[in-house]
Amino acid sequence: MIKKILIANRGEIAVRIIRTCKEMGIASVAIYSTADKDALHTQIADEAICVGNAKVSDSYLNMNNIIQAACNSGCDAIHPGFGFLSENPKFARLVKQCGLIFIGPDASIIEKLGNKSAARKMMMEAGVPVIPGSKEILSSVDQGVKLANEMGYPVIVKASSGGGGRGMRIVWEEEEFENAFHSAKSEAKVCFGDDDVYLEKYLENPKHIEVQLMGDQFGNVIHLFERDCSFQRRNQKMIEEAPCYVLDETVRANMLASAVAACKYVGYNSVGTIEFLLDKHNNYYFMEMNTRIQVEHPITEMITGVDIVKHQIRIASGMPLKYKQEDITCNRYSLECRINAENIAKDFAPSPGKINFLHIPGGRGVRNDSAVYCGYEIPPFYDSMILKLITFAPTRLECIKKMRNALSELIIDGVQTNIEFHYLVLHSTKFVEGKYDTGYAQEYIKELKENGEFI
Known part of the structure; x- marks a missing residue:
C-alpha cells in the first residue's frame, strides 16, 4: 500500500486529496509556488515544498522540480489532481522511471485517451459513436479550412491534450478559421504544454x-x-x-x-x-x-x-x-x-x-x-x-x-x-x-x- 503521496496540484483538489490521505493513514506532501505559500493545502499537509515561482511553467508544470521534491521527501507516489500535469504522459513516464507510482492510468493509456484526436480513433474501433471530424492532428490552417469546408460550418478547433474547455474555439465561417486556429494552439500550449489541435463538427446546443x-x-x-x-x-x-x-x-x-x-x-x-x-x-x-x-x-x-x-x-x-x-x-x-x-x-x-x-x-x-x-x-x-x-x-x-x-x-x-x-x-x-x-x-x-x- 502507498505510504506517502506528493500532491502535484493546488487549491481545493489538493485539499481534497490531502484529507483523503489523512483518512487512509497516508502521509502527504504539498507543493506550492511562491504565490501559494500561505495556501490552505500547504498548511494541512504533513509537509510542504516550494517548487518555483508563481508562473505555472516555473512551478506546477515544472516536472523536474516536482519529481525532485517527491524523491527528496521520501514519497512513493504522486497524485496529479486535475489540470496541470494530470494528463501529461511524459510526466507519468518520468514519475515511473524515478521509481514512483503515478496515481492515474498508465502513460500509454494517457497518450491514447488523453490525446483527443487519438481517442476518437480508438472509440471508433471500440464501436462508440463519435462526432464527425479530422482523423489526424491539424498541421496547417489550409488543411483545417479545407476540412471545415467539406464538413460544413460551424466547426470547433480543439486542443488534443488537456480539457476543461481550454484550447477550444468555435468557427462559424471560413474568415474566422485562421484566428481561431492560432488562438486555440496558443492557449493549448500555455495550459497543457502541447499545441496540437484537431477539428470536429460543432453540434449546436447539445x-x-x-x-x-x-x-x-x-x-x-x-x-x-x-x-x-x-x-x-x-x-x-x-x-x-x-x-x-x-x-x-x-x-x-x-x-x-x-x-x-x-x-x-x-x-x-x-x-x-x-x-x-x-x-x-x-x-x-x-x-x-x-x-x-x-x-x-x-x-x-x-x-x-x-x-x-x-x-x-x-x-x-x-x-x-x-x-x-x-x-x-x-x-x-x-x-x-x-x-x-x-x-x-x-x-x-x-x-x-x-x-x-x-x-x-x-x-x-x-x-x-x-x-x-x-x-x-x-x-x-x-x-x-x-x-x-x-x-x-x-x-x-x-x-x-x-x-x-x-x-x-x-x-x-x-x-x-x-x-x-x-x-x-x-x-x-x-x-x-x-x-x-x-x-x-x-x-x-x-x-x-x-x-x-x-x-
Whole structure:
C-alpha cells in the first residue's frame, strides 16, 4: 500500500486529496509556488515544498522540480489532481522511471485517451459513436479550412491534450478559421504544454453528459452513472448535476454500456470520465475522455456513496475494485455550483484579492469543497474557482431548494463572486425543468442584461 503521496496540484483538489490521505493513514506532501505559500493545502499537509515561482511553467508544470521534491521527501507516489500535469504522459513516464507510482492510468493509456484526436480513433474501433471530424492532428490552417469546408460550418478547433474547455474555439465561417486556429494552439500550449489541435463538427446546443468510470489493474471496469454538465459559459462548466434528469432510460443504458465497453477495450486502469454530447434527437456521440479525477466528482460521490479519490489511490496501489456493477446504486440527486472569484458585471473577469470575511453554509445535504479561508489572499495567477458548493437530496427539486438556501447563506466578502448569478439561475424555469442545453447559460446571461439585472 502507498505510504506517502506528493500532491502535484493546488487549491481545493489538493485539499481534497490531502484529507483523503489523512483518512487512509497516508502521509502527504504539498507543493506550492511562491504565490501559494500561505495556501490552505500547504498548511494541512504533513509537509510542504516550494517548487518555483508563481508562473505555472516555473512551478506546477515544472516536472523536474516536482519529481525532485517527491524523491527528496521520501514519497512513493504522486497524485496529479486535475489540470496541470494530470494528463501529461511524459510526466507519468518520468514519475515511473524515478521509481514512483503515478496515481492515474498508465502513460500509454494517457497518450491514447488523453490525446483527443487519438481517442476518437480508438472509440471508433471500440464501436462508440463519435462526432464527425479530422482523423489526424491539424498541421496547417489550409488543411483545417479545407476540412471545415467539406464538413460544413460551424466547426470547433480543439486542443488534443488537456480539457476543461481550454484550447477550444468555435468557427462559424471560413474568415474566422485562421484566428481561431492560432488562438486555440496558443492557449493549448500555455495550459497543457502541447499545441496540437484537431477539428470536429460543432453540434449546436447539445446536452453535455459524462460518465464516471473506475477500472482496476485486473480488467474490471464499472460506471458510477452520469452527470449533466450542460450549464456552461464559453466551454467552462458552471453548474453540474447527477444524474441527468431528462435522460431517456434506454439512452442512459446504452450510453453507460458504451462507456464501460470503451474502457475495457483500451484496458483502462484508474478513475476516468468519458464525455458525450447528446443532440436533440437523442443521438449521443463520444467527445473526449478525461484520464484523471474531475472537478465535479463530488456529485457522483453523493449519489453513489463511493469515495472516488480513495479508490483512485487503492487502484494505483494495485488493489482490485472494491465494488461490482450491481453494488452501485443511484437513488438521489446532487448539484454542484462552482463559485468563482469573478466580476460578472465585467464579463466574468477574474477578481483576485483578499477575503475579508467568509461564511460557509452547512446542514444536512450540504457539502463544501474549497481551499479558501478568512484572510486568504486569492492570487491572480491561477483559475478563478475558489469553492465548490454541493447539495444532495432524495429528489432533484429538493436538491435545488437546498442549493438556493445554501447560496443565500454563503458570504464571501472582499472579492467579487458569481454567487448571486447561481442563485438566479436556480430560479429560472428552464433550469428547474432540466431542459437546458450547452447554449442556455449564454442565453440566460443575455436575458439578464436585457432585463437590466445586476449584470
